[in-house]
Amino acid sequence: MKNLLDNISTPQDLRKLNPAQLPQVAKELREFIIDIIATKEGHLGASLGVVELTIAIHYLFDTPNDLLIWDVGHQAYGHKILTGRKDVFHTNRQFGGVAGFPSRKESKFDAFGVGHSSTSISAALGMAIASNLKGATEKHHIAVIGDASIASGMAFEALNHAGVSKANLLIVLNDNAIGIDPSVGALKEYLTKVKTDKRLAAQNNIIKALNFDYSGPIDGHNLPKLLSELERLKSVKGPKFLHIITTKGKGLQKAEEDQVTYHAPGKFDKISGERIPKEENLFTKYQDVFGKTIVELAKQNEKIVAITPAMLTGSSLKLMLQEFPKRTFDVGIAEQHAVTLAAGMATQGLIPFCTIYSTFLQRAFDQVIHDVALQNLPVVFCLDRAGLVGEDGATHHGVFDLAYLRIIPNLIIFAPRNEIELRNILYTAQLGLKNPIAIRYPRGKGTIHNWQQTLQKIEIGKGICLQKGNKTAVLSIGTIAKNVSDALELIEDSSSFSHYDMRFVKPLDEQLLHTIFEKHQTIITVEDGVIKGGFGSSILEFAAKNNSPHQIKSLGIPDEFIEHGAIEKLQHKIGLDANSLANLFEFFS
Incomplete structure (x- = not known):
């Protein structure tokens, strides 16, 4: 025919x-x-x-x-x-x-x-x-x-x-x-x-x-x-x-x-429909680190509940549903309701983990402000798919969260550099925080095999030094730290560079920032969120408040909607891959 x-x-x-x-x-x-x-x-x-x-x-x-x-x-x-x-x-x-x-x-x-x-x-x-x-x-x-x-x-x-x-x-x-x-x-x-x-x-x-x-x-x-x-x-x-x-x-x-x-099955045989296994990768998806950790925490703390707007599988809350079906709530495609539902639960002493893709939390901006932050309710926002997400493109890139959340009073904002940091901040968040907290982590796999380590409390608002130098300080937030570290390894002599994982966009570690500004001539900020209004802007505000004479360079997502494509290609296009960062850093060595 x-x-x-x-x-x-x-x-x-x-x-x-x-x-x-x-x-x-x-x-x-x-x-x-x-x-x-x-x-x-x-x-x-x-x-x-x-x-x-x-x-x-x-x-x-x-x-x-x-x-x-x-x-x-x-x-x-x-x-x-x-x-x-x-x-x-x-x-x-x-x-x-x-x-x-x-x-x-x-x-x-x-x-x-x-x-x-x-x-x-x-x-x-x-x-x-x-x-x-x-x-x-x-x-x-x-x-x-x-x-x-x-x-x-x-x-x-x-x-x-x-x-x-x-x-x-x-x-x-x-x-x-x-x-x-x-x-x-x-x-x-x-x-x-x-x-x-x-x-x-x-x-x-x-x-x-x-x-x-x-x-x-x-x-x-x-x-x-x-x-x-x-x-x-x-x-x-x-x-x-x-x-x-x-x-x-x-x-x-x-x-x-x-x-x-x-x-969205990935590759499969077009005749039988059988999925074709991907190349073996022993690292764990961040969503699974979250999903397994919240179950571990919920076993110890009966006040923990989990909420998601129609993303049980994508956020790995299926694991929580299997263990604690009465404490796991899929509310359908209703982000606004999810946030205010969490706020209501928090008023009654529960510890709600409100798990929403970064791009979809945009839809509940007013609820985050009016129903959670204004009342200073300790809701834990877990923002999956933060940063560039790849092939889904402009409608799904989670690049605006740092900028639009940073302006909200009372809200703590944390971006883990790796899987261990994600586990530890989830643990910290259920220990009795007095404020709401947003924890943002990317799509895809991490970089650590043995991430299931003993849980440790993280001090709110404290960054850490990953590498010490004496001329230029690179300040990163979240998993983009890996690209920064790789970039510094590509530089023949990186001894003049310090690298700091600031961890918290809010509250900023101002004590550490004063030390950084005293010891370095140039400051470079790197984030996988929008440059305008994001983490780099917070550092510029700190510098302005303290009348700093330092040269400050902010790197991140430019002021445009980023198209679809593999994350590596997108990062290269906007200069956030390791090679591009290394080339830029060398100007400041």
Whole structure:
């Protein structure tokens, strides 16, 4: 049989086919995605689950004139392949290649840039209102959102507004009962009941109560049914809601059976689906250092509880859930709620470890200020994926945390240099701190084999000297210390350099800083966060306050959004790899 996908580069090509040919396109599109991701890696299960929906939308709607928005964007690979990026899709998530998420600068078919959840309905409603104001009342606006994302507060806020609008808005709920981990909460239970009780869908319906024209649930893998229902909805005025049932990982048995792992499985055999083991690496991921340590601490301290917004597996809180299910809380994609829930627990004497990816804590900035820091509640924020995260790119780099947290009164900020330091600060945090603390650590593996050493208390606000010199002092924060140490080893004579791990961005070790400024002519700060407002800025503020005449050079993430790619390549591009640092340091030797 002729390969239909070979002749499809745009939705216009797709629309030349007759409906009976579309199931064959779906089969080929799945095979294409599997073939590429098997060797290049990426987000697999979500895109496989919406192949039929992707085809149906682009076949029936006049994209890109009609606007299509994918919530989060994990599921948009089929969309990218059908919209002009098939020939370059093999560069997906690679440095200089196609982004792993929809991006407005990449294609006119990507109506809205995404990466974080629950934004699609708000964005699509904004576009629909704009179309009404411009008189483009026939223009369609489609938001595709999953059952995990629609439970987020932002999505509910948008639904509440959209229901009283006259917007030509279609929301497609892609219901597969899983985000990255299985969906949780009362709404998930409601959606499960709707699938099995047609009377509930017809009568006691939450979406209908919000003034939407609700249809479904229907089989999201049944292309004729999808086409029929979407065609009907095109003629319905006002806000519409289509509930479809899909299977994450559809078409690859292993991905259907293990949906958590095959969300982003790494390399795998494209025929059997069996994952290909990575080269043996005896070092431990920082998330696992955290996960194992919190279990160890929770066994000794019954006041410890753990909270995560839908990242049980990614943050390794699965380990805590297995040992202490009643003290571990997955609150769904609800970062704001997670932070204030932790604050409430802290008022009652519990010790909440609120574990959130750095990039997602941005979404709860006000809660950190208003609900935690203002009341000086001893919540322990554990910020996974801090710094550059690699292939996920600009939406996921955790580079802003030091800058936006540093301005908040009462908040302690610590960045461990290695696994042992992470363990020790977690231990310290549950010994009765009187302040909230943010502990940020990177994605990926550490550098120490025997990190499970006897736990020791860390003195708050104290840095340490790693190397003594007499001319230039390099001040680093967090795991970027490894690049600094490697850089100094590359310099033929590094005896003039001191290297200090400051450990705390707040409170700064001012006693140590006075000593550093007295003994050195030049100060260089190095961080894997944004330069503007970050750790380096705190050192400049210290220097200004003390009328320092020193030359101070700040190194970090420049004032721009950093693209996707391997961390090593990104660090080289912005001058934070060991070789680049060594070249710069030599100017100050």
